[in-house]
Amino acid sequence: MELDSLYQQVILDHYKRPLHKGLSKNSGVQVHHINPSCGDEVTVKVSVNDGVVAEVTWDGVGCSISQASVSMMSDLVTGLGIKEANVILDEFTALMQSKGTSAGDPEILDDAVAFAGVSKYPARIKCALLGWMAFKDASVQAQAQ
Ligand code: ZN
Helix, strand or coil: CCCHHHHHHHHHHHHHHHCCEEEECCEEEEEEEECCCCCCCEEEEEEEEEEEEEEEEEEECCCCCHHHHHHHHHHHHHHHHHHHHHHHHHHHHHCCCCCCCCCCCHHHHHHHHHHHHHHCCCHHHHHHHHHHHHHHHHHHHHHCC
């Protein structure tokens, strides 16, 4: 395992000091996703107002990759239009499916390019995607309301 590339400092920072952690008391759609292969769990709560991601909060337990990834995701998509948020989501999903061949586009992914090395480790890809898939699920439901 190339620990340097897998656990970059930015990932550890989000794990130690997660952003938007703690579920909001505001109204929103809340979903719970688990990654049984690693034991990761996240609950993501999303509110969408007029096509804009108004608030994303979450809670969870699990490995540093899963928890850092949901922290970074919540910070990246908050305040964006749903379409812009989905562009980031699609880019991150493509990065995770790249099997280590892509470095990711920092113009789109910002700090989330730190997860590029994870795509070389099939067992960890679900960890990195967990929070993003939960956001996708919750945001689709939030728009339908
Ligand atoms: Zn994990």
